[in-house]
Amino acid sequence: MTGQSPPESDLDARRRALESKLAELDRDRSTGAVPDGRTAEEPSGLVKLFRFSADFVSGVIAGAMIGWLVDRFAGTRPWGLIVFLLLGFATGIYNLVKSAQRAQRGG
Amino acid sequence: MADPIKQFELVHLVPLKIGGADFGFTNSSLHMFIAVGVTAAFLLLSTSGRRLVPTRMQSMAELAYEFVAGTVRQTTGKEGMKFFPLVFSLFMFVLFGNLIGMIPGAFTVTSHIIVTAALAMLVITTVIVYGIMKHGTHWFALFAPSGLPKAILPVIVVIEVISFLSRPISLSLRLFGNMTAGHIALKVFAGFVTAMAGAGVLGMMGATLPVLMITALTALELLVAVLQAYVFTILTCIYLNDALHPGHH
Structure with a gap:
């Protein structure tokens, strides 16, 4: 200095x-x-595709797993699996809509 | 042709059985230790200088910090920064796990769903425990969106609960799927090269095509490795946001 x-x-x-x-x-x-x-940065199309497909599939799998567990412990075979698998499909779509809304808001 | 799945095989380096459960040290464990070691070494060495004008290494470490910190702040707000150590550790572990897997001959830690599922369970357990600790029973309002007609509320609550339980599945499935699929694709094309090269001169010339393909795929896989670490991080932040602010999402 x-x-x-x-x-x-x-x-x-x-x-x-x-x-x-x-x-x-x-x-x-x-x-x-x-x-x-x-x-x-805005995610690319490929990333969105993987993200959305996983959102849908995971809903179905979660539904199936819950249904299977319900059947196993409540002895309601096959109704738990049927009902929760259908709910799982609904959840998959629900997940998709939520992710799509989030993507539209930007993020 | 070489088996494209063989690269994911677990090999016991140090077999160890305690009470019937397998505690052996596998190639997967080894590569996890390598990932943690490389991360620690990278961050410790690059920040040891602590210069005002960063060196190249220090700038990389600062970039990683700023990137994750920005993501956490953007998705969870300022109070989300208390989760920064968790999110940053997850990001670095997944990133280095993916990148080390790209080295030929190395094992890809994140290509096993049990590893990614364990990481996802860690995140979701944090969300549940912290959410209940902070908000008590109010946290369960997360499952009942406000402003719904009473008639469809039970159905929506069930769907919301399944949706919440599906999160760790989607989080782990995505990372596992991307890494496994990418590495299988690489191995399949590599298998073409050896198969074609064995079929005379014409085959050798034809074998350059899959080699070009492998080059392009390797570049893509490097992108996917970083991108999936980012996706894992941002989704972790989105889920943590539910623990911090249930109700509005």
Whole structure:
């Protein structure tokens, strides 16, 4: 460092400028925007396809598993499996609609 | 042709049986340790300098941090940051598990559904335990969306419960499916090369086609490896959001 220090008022102005910049960064942070202005990228079509198909299939599988367990412990074979498999299909569609709505809202 | 499934076979490196249960150290365990080790080494080495102007390595670590932190903040808000250690660990483990699997000869940890299912169960258990701890019985309002006619409420509640239980399944299925399918595709095309190369000069020339295909698929698989780690992370955040703010989703 050289001996010459800038006058007090100059330092003050610089500090204020820095503070406003920091405040701006902080605002970006709380909204989730990445500092350099990018937001999380829109997923590509392939990703969406995998995401949606897994949403549907998992509903059916969850329904089947619950139905099977109900049958096993309540001895209602085959009705639990039938009812919960159908409910599982409904859940699959329900999951799909929810994901599609979320995708439409952007995210 | 070589068996494309053989790459997923578990091999016991150190057999160990305790009370009939298998506690052996397998190639899968080894690669999990490698993934954790590489992650820890990468983060420790790259941040040891702590420079104001980051080096290339440090910048990569900061990028990973900023990326996951941004995702958590965006989907769960500021209070979701208390889950950041969990989400970041999951992201790094899945990412390095996927990427290490791309090294020829290495084992892909995430190609076994039991591994991805265990990760998904961890997430969903966190959601349930934290949700009930924070909101008590109010958390169960998650299963009963407001503003519905009373007549269809029972059906919707059942569907919501199944939908909630289907989440760990979809979370694990997606990662497992992507990794397994990709690696099988790679192996099948690699099998074509050896099969065609064995059929004379014409076959050798023809074998360049699957080699090109493997090159393209490898690039795609690298993309999928990173993308699936991201998808796993963002869905974890979406589910954690339910634990933090049940009711509005």
